[in-house]
Amino acid sequence: MRSKILSLFSITLVMTLMLSACSGGNNNASNSNTGKKETEGVSNEAATKIEFWTFQQLHADFYDQMVKRWNEANSTKTIELVANVSPYDDMHNKLLVTLQSGSGAPDFADIELSKFPNYIKGEPQLEPLNDIIEPEMDNLVKSRFDIYAKDGNYYAIDYHVGASVIYYNKEILDKAGVNPDDIKTWDDYAKAGKIVLDKTGIPMTTLETSEQWSMWLQTAQLSSEDDLLKTDLTPNLDGPEVTKVMTWEQEIMKSGVAIGAPGGFHHAEEYFGFMNNGGAASIWMPLWYMGRFTDSMPDLKGKMVIRPMPAWSEGEPRSAGMGGTATVVTKQSKNKDLVKEFLSFAKLSKEGSIATWTVLGFDPLRSDVWDDPAMKEPNKFTEYFGDNIFDVLNDVKGEIEGINIGEKTPQVIDAIKTQTNVRILLDNEDPATVLKEVNAELK
Numbered sequence: 001m002r003s004k005i006l007s008l009f010s011i012t013l014v015m016t017l018m019l020s021a022c023s024g025g026n027n028n029a030s031n032s033n034t035g036k037k038e039t040e041g042v043s044n045e046a047a048t049k050i051e052f053w054t055f056q057q058l059h060a061d062f063y064d065q066m067v068k069r070w071n072e073a074n075s076t077k078t079i080e081l082v083a084n085v086s087p088y089d090d091m092h093n094k095l096l097v098t099l100q101s102g103s104g105a106p107d108f109a110d111i112e113l114s115k116f117p118n119y120i121k122g123e124p125q126l127e128p129l130n131d132i133i134e135p136e137m138d139n140l141v142k143s144r145f146d147i148y149a150k151d152g153n154y155y156a157i158d159y160h161v162g163a164s165v166i167y168y169n170k171e172i173l174d175k176a177g178v179n180p181d182d183i184k185t186w187d188d189y190a191k192a193g194k195i196v197l198d199k200t201g202i203p204m205t206t207l208e209t210s211e212q213w214s215m216w217l218q219t220a221q222l223s224s225e226d227d228l229l230k231t232d233l234t235p236n237l238d239g240p241e242v243t244k245v246m247t248w249e250q251e252i253m254k255s256g257v258a259i260g261a262p263g264g265f266h267h268a269e270e271y272f273g274f275m276n277n278g279g280a281a282s283i284w285m286p287l288w289y290m291g292r293f294t295d296s297m298p299d300l301k302g303k304m305v306i307r308p309m310p311a312w313s314e315g316e317p318r319s320a321g322m323g324g325t326a327t328v329v330t331k332q333s334k335n336k337d338l339v340k341e342f343l344s345f346a347k348l349s350k351e352g353s354i355a356t357w358t359v360l361g362f363d364p365l366r367s368d369v370w371d372d373p374a375m376k377e378p379n380k381f382t383e384y385f386g387d388n389i390f391d392v393l394n395d396v397k398g399e400i401e402g403i404n405i406g407e408k409t410p411q412v413i414d415a416i417k418t419q420t421n422v423r424i425l426l427d428n429e430d431p432a433t434v435l436k437e438v439n440a441e442l443k
Helices: 016-020 057-073 088-101 113-119 130-139 170-176 186-200 213-220 240-255 269-276 287-296 336-348 350-360 380-385 389-396 409-426 431-442
Strands: 035-038 048-054 079-085 108-112 164-169 205-207 258-260 282-286 304-308 325-329
Touching: 048 057, 048 088, 048 336, 057 079, 057 336, 057 350, 088 108, 088 113, 108 113, 113 325, 130 336, 164 170, 164 287, 170 186, 186 240, 205 213, 205 240, 205 269, 205 282, 213 240, 213 282, 213 409, 240 258, 240 409, 240 431, 269 287, 282 287, 287 304, 287 380, 287 389, 304 380, 304 389, 325 336, 336 350, 380 389, 409 431
Parallel strands: 048 079, 048 108, 205 258
Antiparallel strands: 035 079, 108 325, 164 282, 164 304
């Protein structure tokens, strides 16, 4: 598996959907629950009080549950958690100021992926976590740690892998006589899509025309080290990777196998209604998109199945990790060792990894639990999609590609949203020409 790198420059990504990746179906950062919440049932003087900052109530609830489990197993070093949930921008800005000023920071905190480079410029005021990560690395999806690294140190631990998969409406495919397990490559997919269209009149898929997910996932899964950015973090829209993807997407749009997503993107209310009524036969998105199905497309329960993304060529990668929010330990913490030990328990241990799924509905960073019986126990996701979700992840766990994130990422994403998607997918301009023009403007 390739390892991609994260820019050390300050960036501010205007990608609200990347934030939603970490909410498991609850898209908005918490604005109404701002304030502190102390661990229930822990008030004895022997407990060590540790403070946690986040912008997502779900994450605070997760750590609250994990503290209770920790205290049950560690009676001589119990923890009292003080969780402070603030709006997204407020929390990130306040955290950055406290770290730069050298006072007022919490013991540990969440940082969303697009904000992370701001916190490791110069001398990071975050604790390296190598001592808890490296002993477990053989069991972890390494690409999800590389994006939070600098100079050989790992500074954060994400909540999930965000592995990309494809969701098929098996009811539609069955009507067309198409078996999703026979689709191995994107060429196979296009041919199967033509059969579905001819026999049912239903398009095989939808492509985003005002967002980046459709093309980014396909670009990231390519075996090249370059995706939207090159490895030197310069824009790569005119590179062979993006050109290949956009040419292919234009072709399936022209053939009718794909149509533009109603509302322009896969989180639009128009799109949810369209898909809920059986509007298209499939969609590729990260695993966290399961929550969008369960919460916004209830009529598809029992009809959707999850499979690996088709490869560009057989034997090439069938997935990529997308989105992210990670937890850091600050250098200002007076209880660094205890906090790191707890963080390892909460996110890197087998128990914590299983809880990532059972509590949050996320695909755990620790891949050796993906075949644990607990991952098939009934919940709203297994009831909706079946109990083979982690069988699919086990099948691709060595193929989950990373992404390049850098200073130019916001401009590249904006160009995709406002220029290349429209000109190539809707206006049918020549992909190579459009991409070359737009990339030149970015440079």
